[in-house]
Amino acid sequence: MMNSIKLNRPDSSEEIRFNTTEELLNLEQIKIFKTCSNFYRFSIGGDILMAEFGDGSSWWALGTITGHVNLPKWIPKHNFLMDTKKITRDLQGNLDMEKT
Numbered sequence: 059m060m061n062s063i064k065l066n067r068p069d070s071s072e073e074i075r076f077n078t079t080e081e082l083l084n085l086e087q088i089k090i091f092k093t094c095s096n097f098y099r100f101s102i103g104g105d106i107l108m109a110e111f112g113d114g115s116s117w118w119a120l121g122t123i124t125g126h127v128n129l130p131k132w133i134p135k136h137n138f139l140m141d142t143k144k145i146t147r148d149l150q151g152n153l154d155m156e157k158t
Contacts, residue, residue: 060125063124065121066119066120073124082123087120094109097110101129102123102129103134105122106123106132108120113135115135
């Protein structure tokens, strides 16, 4: 059985297929998160692929996984604070840089 991810994006209902965890993490839509200044790691919470930031107390749900991935288990921090504006600015800046 092939693995897949349905990205958590309002502009797309695309399901992307992948064979390995490495292949998943190298998808353009996923690896862009590694370019954020305070990126910590990718993890899996149930069937949700997470990008964690800082010490793991900030996070972004990237999409729903079907199949198996070999990633650390996501454990929510009690002191949750998500700086969505900073993460969005980082991502937009990195996407803009790729266009030039």
